[in-house]
Every structure is written in structure tokens, then in C-alpha cells.
Amino acid sequence: MYACGPTPRPRVAILGRMAAPASLLDEIARTFRSPFAPGIVRELAAVDGFLEHVWPQVAESVDTAGYLGSALYMVDMALDAVEAVYEPVLTRESLLEGGLAEPDLAGVEATLDLFHWLQPQLLLLLAALAEAQERPRVGGQGRAEPRAPSPRSEAHLATPIALAAPRTPPLPEVIAALGLSEPPELYRAVARWPRYLVPAWDELQHLVAYPDFRRRGRALYYYARSGSRFLARPLAADAGALRAAGLDDAAIARANTIVDAALPALATMMMHCCAMRAGLGIRQREVVTQA
DSSP: OEEEOSOSSOOOOOOSOOOSOHHHHHHHHHHTTOSSOOHHHHHHHTSTTHHHHHHHHHHHHHTBHHHHHHHHHHHHHHHHHHHHHOOOOOOHHHHHHTTOOHHHHHHHHHHHHHHHHHHHHHHHHHHHHHHHTTOSOBOOOSOOOBOOOOHHHHHHHTOOEEEOOTTSTTHHHHHHHHTOSSOOHHHHHHTTOHHHHHHHHHHHTTGGGOHHHHHHHHHHHHHHHHHGGGOSSOBOOSHHHHHHTTOOHHHHHHHHHHHHHHHHHHHHHHHHHHHHHHHTTOOOOSSOOOO
């Protein structure tokens, strides 16, 4: 397990060789308003020179109001699909009756709110990187208006995150049901509260059986890729640009593999996060107002 608390420079678990400096990982985390550097960022950091070339090109775009707005529009898309197929039996009351303490329930809610904002931002970034594999330039059509500070984003930065060990129950079941090689960080983050996750997983494990749920996950992936043109600043990260930055073909292939593998799983986790929040009665839209 590793933990990240409300510190200005979040602690990060370093797994294997880390090419990018810790200061760059901290900067990326802060720009996403996250108290920790997500796993996909750490994976890309292990590709020597990749983040050092890519991040300065996208940092300003990620820090814009338009980027956050696009990300939050996608979570509204995810919630629409979740509500179409999932009617939770789980409630806040049943969780408390099952022994989950009020402070722990508040911790679950804070953790889910962080991932609710973080995951779609990561999806947009990865989608832009995927588009950049095939084009000499991506983006440049968005507005450069910076994000305004908000109490919610400040709360996210102060949210302590601890990732449970991958074998913590029911994480092995999550891996098998979702067809992944390791449990997603969303599930590892809430696994620290087994009195929440065990009953929640009893319901969530069935979501993968719904075709509408799977279709919306794919739609999020394609929406994110099409939305990459709205980066405020253009991104050049095709093979030619990466070679010019000093990356060899093996490093370029590794970075592309990491991005391509993470995209569909991240879109699915956006759906699961919305479902978790719906099970706690949290169904407010972020951008789209219902009639």
C-alpha cells in the first residue's frame, strides 16, 4: 500500500525505474488537482524522455477551464448511461446499518469525488496522446482561459488517498470480472473501506453484462479522441517528433502501448465511479442541466 496525504508535494510510490524526475510528477498531479500522480502517469514516466517532451506541450491546455469542462461533460455522459441500466439496492442507510462508520462514509465520498474529476481529465490526455500517434499536430482549437480556483478542487488536493494491496478482497474478483491484469486505482482507493466496497461490488460486478453500459464506455473513448482537437495549444508527439526529442523506437512503442491499453479501461472506470456515486445517492450533473 502507498498513501498520499494533503501535502504540497504528494508522496508517490516509485515502482521500478523512474525516468521522469519527481518534480515533474508533482507538477502533473497539481495541474490535475490531484494529491497523487496517477498510475498511468507513473507508467509513462518510466519511458525515458517521454513525459519531458509531452508534458510541457499539454500542461497549459490541461490547466484551462475548457479542458475541465470537457472532462466534466463526459462524466455527465457516463451518468446518463449508468442511470439507464443501474438502479442501486445499496443505500447510505444500508451501509451505515452494515457497520460503515459515518467518517468512513465521508472518506468514501471524498475519494469518489476526486476520481470523478481526475479520471475524465486523464482520459482526455491519453486520447490526445493516442491521436498524436497518427498526426503531426493535435489540438490548438481550444481557448486558453485558465481554470478558476474552487473549494472543490482544493478539497481534492487535500484528500488523503491510500491504495490497498492488489490482493485485498474483493480486488481479485474485480480483476477477473473486468478482464484486467491488475485492479484499477479507483477500486484500490476505496478498498481501504471493505464495509463499503464488498457490498458495493456485489452490485457493480453485474454492470459489465449490460450492452448499453459497454457502448457508453466506448462512446466516451471516441468522444475523448475527437475532443483532443480542443487542446488550447497544439501537441506534436508522433514518432518523428519523439525521435527528434531523443526517444528511440523501443521507447516510442512502449509509450504508445501504455496509452492504448489504458484508454478503454479508464473510460470504463469513469462509468464505475458514476455508479458508485449513484449508489450513495449522488446524481447531480456537472455540466448538463436536465429539463
